[in-house]
Amino acid sequence: ISIVDKDRNMVALTQTISSFFGAGVMVEGTGVILNNEVYNFSTDKTSGNRIAPNKRMRTSISPTVVLRDGMPFLTIGTPGATRIVPTMAQLLTNIIDFNMGLQEAINAPRFFVREGSDAFEYESRMPSGVLEDLKNMGYPIDEKSMRGEYDLYFGGAQAVMVDPVTGELVGAADPRRDGAAAGY
Incomplete structure (x- = not known):
């Protein structure tokens, strides 16, 4: 959830039940579905997620508020596990470095390289020129690693930004998952 109030205070909130429908267990009478984050623990003694007393497992959750000239400019977050x-x-690169509009940045094709692997997973909309450039740089590009056009595997960002020119609030929701931008 990304929220901005009339005074331009921003909140970025991300929570998880991990897998869709979490552990598949709902607390009777509450509607609360229990998460299954505990599966992220490891028995590998070298892992940062090794099991230990009173320890929480690591997570990639990254609700983010970006400042510009010391003022809140953007609130954004996405689900997506290791992605x-x-x-x-x-x-953030699309918005800040490439000056894309908020919805344009969220809609842009995405990619992922899994840790410990050189497999380049990408959405089918990835421009062929980009894929060709990556091949020429020695990256193994394999069509088996291609995913859907707007694949939920790559998250579902929700964001609100203060337009740098007009000062108006701009909201955007990712077409990869359910969500909506709303204002009043």
Whole structure:
């Protein structure tokens, strides 16, 4: 959830039940579905997510508020497990470095390189020129790693931005998952 009030105070909130429908268990009489985040723990003694007393598992959740000249400019977040951090990097790069509009940045094709792998997973809308350039740089591009056109695997960003020219609030929702931008 990304929220901006009339005074331009911003909140970015991301929560998780991990997998869709979490653990598949609902607390009777509450409608609360229990999460299954505990599966992120590891028995590998070298893992940052190794099981230990009183420990919470690591997460990639990255609700973000961006400042411009010391003032809140953008609130944004996305689900997506291990794809959260690279998705957020792609979104912020599109908005800040490439000056894309908010919806344009969210709609842009996404990619992911899994840790410990050189597999380049990407949406089918990725421009062929980009894929060709990556191949020429030595990256293994395989059509088996291609995903859907707007694939929910790559998150579902929700964002609100203060337009740098007009000062108006602009909201955007990711077509990859359910969501909406609303204002009043």
